Amino acid sequence: MAVSQMTPSRLVLRIALAAFLIVTGIMTLQLDSGFLGKLQAGFSGNELANAVHGFLKGDAATLVIVALGILELIAGAFLIAGFFMDAKGINGIALLVILLLWIAVIVLVDVVGKGGLMDGAFKSAGTFLSFLKTLSAHLLVLGAIMSARE
Secondary structure, rough: HHHHHHHHHHHHHHHHHHHHHHHHHHHHHHOOHHHHHHHHHOOOHHHHHHHHHHHHOOHHHHHHHHHHHHHHHHHHHHHHHHHOOOOOOHHHHHHHHHHHHHHHHHHHHHHOOOOOOOOOOOOHHHHHHHHHHHHHHHHHHHHHHHHHHH
């Protein structure tokens, strides 16, 4: 979709999603090294790495995390490139993979993960509000991915 055909809201959403994918791709590739790794593991959390570590361990987890981090970077770069050229085919595939991955992240983090629906979301008002904040952020990203695919 050419920039001139986009509504202002879709333009802003696409720019935000591209920035989000590029930054989370970089943070995912940091893999717990240095300041960004500490940031990813603690303050902001990296849902992608946490979700993968929920079902894989060791070298297999590292390989999957690196591949997904690269995929995030590629998807974000193609979203930006889409402003200047037609990259719809490759971008569509990358966004489909990111969409499916993000749905898996929502299930693993917000439903079955620590503090999710099945593990502690209702312990107290504070944990429930924290759960809702995380879930709403994940749903915002999901909606942005779905919008970018249209």
